[in-house]
Amino acid sequence: MFNAVGIMMDQSGGKSFVNAKQVAELAGVSRSAVSRAFTPGASISEEKRRRIVMAAEQLGYHVNHLARGLMGVPSGIVCIVVSELDTPYQSRLVRRLVEQLQAEGRIAVVLAASVAASSLQAALTRALNYRAEATVVLSGSPSQSIVRTCVESGQRLLLINRDDRMEGTYNLRTDNEMAARTALHAFLRAGCRRLAVVTSQARTPSLVAREEAFRAAADGEGLDVRVWAQGPTGYASGLAGAKALLAGRDRPDAVFCVTDLLACGFMDGARQSFGLRVPQEICVIGFDDIDQAEWEAYRLTTFRPPLDEMVRQVVDLVVMPNGSLDVSRESLLEPTFVWRSSVRPAHAEA
Amino acid sequence: MFNAVGIMMDQSGGKSFVNAKQVAELAGVSRSAVSRAFTPGASISEEKRRRIVMAAEQLGYHVNHLARGLMGVPSGIVCIVVSELDTPYQSRLVRRLVEQLQAEGRIAVVLAASVAASSLQAALTRALNYRAEATVVLSGSPSQSIVRTCVESGQRLLLINRDDRMEGTYNLRTDNEMAARTALHAFLRAGCRRLAVVTSQARTPSLVAREEAFRAAADGEGLDVRVWAQGPTGYASGLAGAKALLAGRDRPDAVFCVTDLLACGFMDGARQSFGLRVPQEICVIGFDDIDQAEWEAYRLTTFRPPLDEMVRQVVDLVVMPNGSLDVSRESLLEPTFVWRSSVRPAHAEA
DNA sequence: ACAGAATTTGCACACGCGTGCATTACGCAG
DNA sequence: CTGCGTAATGCACGCGTGTGCAAATTCTGT
Numbered sequence: 001m002f003n004a005v006g007i008m009m010d011q012s013g014g015k016s017f018v019n020a021k022q023v024a025e026l027a028g029v030s031r032s033a034v035s036r037a038f039t040p041g042a043s044i045s046e047e048k049r050r051r052i053v054m055a056a057e058q059l060g061y062h063v064n065h066l067a068r069g070l071m072g073v074p075s076g077i078v079c080i081v082v083s084e085l086d087t088p089y090q091s092r093l094v095r096r097l098v099e100q101l102q103a104e105g106r107i108a109v110v111l112a113a114s115v116a117a118s119s120l121q122a123a124l125t126r127a128l129n130y131r132a133e134a135t136v137v138l139s140g141s142p143s144q145s146i147v148r149t150c151v152e153s154g155q156r157l158l159l160i161n162r163d164d165r166m167e168g169t170y171n172l173r174t175d176n177e178m179a180a181r182t183a184l185h186a187f188l189r190a191g192c193r194r195l196a197v198v199t200s201q202a203r204t205p206s207l208v209a210r211e212e213a214f215r216a217a218a219d220g221e222g223l224d225v226r227v228w229a230q231g232p233t234g235y236a237s238g239l240a241g242a243k244a245l246l247a248g249r250d251r252p253d254a255v256f257c258v259t260d261l262l263a264c265g266f267m268d269g270a271r272q273s274f275g276l277r278v279p280q281e282i283c284v285i286g287f288d289d290i291d292q293a294e295w296e297a298y299r300l301t302t303f304r305p306p307l308d309e310m311v312r313q314v315v316d317l318v319v320m321p322n323g324s325l326d327v328s329r330e331s332l333l334e335p336t337f338v339w340r341s342s343v344r345p346a347h348a349e350a
Numbered sequence: 351m352f353n354a355v356g357i358m359m360d361q362s363g364g365k366s367f368v369n370a371k372q373v374a375e376l377a378g379v380s381r382s383a384v385s386r387a388f389t390p391g392a393s394i395s396e397e398k399r400r401r402i403v404m405a406a407e408q409l410g411y412h413v414n415h416l417a418r419g420l421m422g423v424p425s426g427i428v429c430i431v432v433s434e435l436d437t438p439y440q441s442r443l444v445r446r447l448v449e450q451l452q453a454e455g456r457i458a459v460v461l462a463a464s465v466a467a468s469s470l471q472a473a474l475t476r477a478l479n480y481r482a483e484a485t486v487v488l489s490g491s492p493s494q495s496i497v498r499t500c501v502e503s504g505q506r507l508l509l510i511n512r513d514d515r516m517e518g519t520y521n522l523r524t525d526n527e528m529a530a531r532t533a534l535h536a537f538l539r540a541g542c543r544r545l546a547v548v549t550s551q552a553r554t555p556s557l558v559a560r561e562e563a564f565r566a567a568a569d570g571e572g573l574d575v576r577v578w579a580q581g582p583t584g585y586a587s588g589l590a591g592a593k594a595l596l597a598g599r600d601r602p603d604a605v606f607c608v609t610d611l612l613a614c615g616f617m618d619g620a621r622q623s624f625g626l627r628v629p630q631e632i633c634v635i636g637f638d639d640i641d642q643a644e645w646e647a648y649r650l651t652t653f654r655p656p657l658d659e660m661v662r663q664v665v666d667l668v669v670m671p672n673g674s675l676d677v678s679r680e681s682l683l684e685p686t687f688v689w690r691s692s693v694r695p696a697h698a699e700a
Numbered sequence: 701a702c703a704g705a706a707t708t709t710g711c712a713c714a715c716g717c718g719t720g721c722a723t724t725a726c727g728c729a730g
Numbered sequence: 731c732t733g734c735g736t737a738a739t740g741c742a743c744g745c746g747t748g749t750g751c752a753a754a755t756t757c758t759g760t
Contacts, residue, residue, distance in 0.1 A: 029709085029710095030709070030710050030711085031710090032709075032710060032711080033708095033709070033710080036708095036709090043707065043708060043709085044708070044709085045707085045708065045709095048708085048709090067715090069715095070714095070715050070716060070717090071714075071715050072715080
């Protein structure tokens, strides 16, 4: 029944977990003492705690967080819902979130919202089943009903980069409108007049906001904007966009790509298929400041979302106790304009 | 105390969770009935189940998986330990794993092993605390002691791409040796003779294996190999490697980069700083087949790990019941050689 | 040495759930 | 109507833990 180190075997041949009672028996103390030994701030003598910890180590005992979460104690579980984890921007954000949440003693459950349409619903249900303290949604449109379920259950729902504000959720978004205006003015100062936007078929709120703000700003200057919006939000669409936009006469001399991946694809297309030089013959601005934007092959002028600040706010909202957090249900973060070499400097006008 | 839909408020103002007892009261049945209503195959009349489900929906009731996991029922939690989630290769692998595990009804907890050296130890401890069914390690070297603890607790430990096999773990790795030999022969057929390897300071087992296998294969042909190994495993190191290796006289004409990111950096360095053309003047081979390897700017010849097969085997090992899984504690997967444009074809010898 | 304060300890309960077991209700043939 | 087999139901227990409360122990000051 017991092996050399005292691990109990169950009938199926696998090993079962050691519980506090067994540790108590080995250490010759009550089970409560074991519980207190692993509870910071509990009243227990140092000598007894040492003996208990030693016994626990010998048996391979670990506090069962499931049972702990059964009581009033918060579970420490935070869900992160993400659809395209293999994207440079998303993966970086998730990494930072996981690290910081972990530093705060939380544990991050990553849920994929990509498989089916109802998958997010199922994922959030699972999150509820595990008594997650909060859920961070990086993508997908949660249905109104599931959101209500979450909020009513005391779940905090943090929506990142989604412009559709909903009742009872905390919204974090970057200032897409400001970025679009900044991009336009950078183009104008570089002497560009034939504007274009490259975006994707996916009507993600952030991307739509960037496109529309850019068009509105250009409209304010009396300038026209050609728009290319096809395929998914990735490199391939940018490449295809270049081939489409640059094929005809009167090709654009300034292109705002709503995503860095689109921008990389566009630049490659402009160079390979049309022999254009960036920024001499065509200027490009992206958004996200992914790693590749800094690569020598691109040196892309783009907007860097304030990742540190975003992560900090998310972690704060998660960690914050239940009282007094309704103060700011929404916050708008300013991206930084990162000037590299894909736009002509102002003084070098045509 | 109760609001319109019957959600109980706790004293702190947040909502507390609904339990089976409350559902039972509303539906006018016993608590056991509620439990059975949500247990597939339990003995309960269809009419009563409908009434219970309706009451549960009205109250926003969700089965508490923590309490369920308290009993013999497996927790359904799988831990994924990863150090560099914002890397193209890792993020893609994690995404696939999360999706497939989710499809099998498991929930994936992502643990960051990057912060501190002892962080992996802490991560595995947390995994044990939550009674994870299995832990998939994509990086870092777990200490022998913590591995024993995991295995003795019935945790399955799956190590991916780590050559150090340990007692009681399941190992999945790709055939780095074969890949290195294939790369060498591709270089030789292209007429290259001045070989080099670009790797990083990190002594990750896979990377070391690729480097050493390449050197061994070259040695078998009587050829020398210059090695550059500095900095982390990323684009910047590849760029620096190019500047260092190509600066002197007698520059290499074939470079095996142990990672695609290194290869991208190297290609950019070779082009920007030395005006070299790939593959006419220098051939490059990478490893991982990340998205960027297919980009027009690189069109990198590289090795594609069999991701589908890897994920399938991991999921199989996780899902498999406790009996009869010691059959294959290790499996070696063959990467595919992806031929693009960064190596001269065989017939175009110098 | 002794009272009183301060600390430590153990008992017992609660948390939310699944389930074995005894009991009841039901359907059906004789 | 009776007997019997089957489906449905409710009671009570156990899972592993944290904690209030009272009892027990140690410490402190005079």
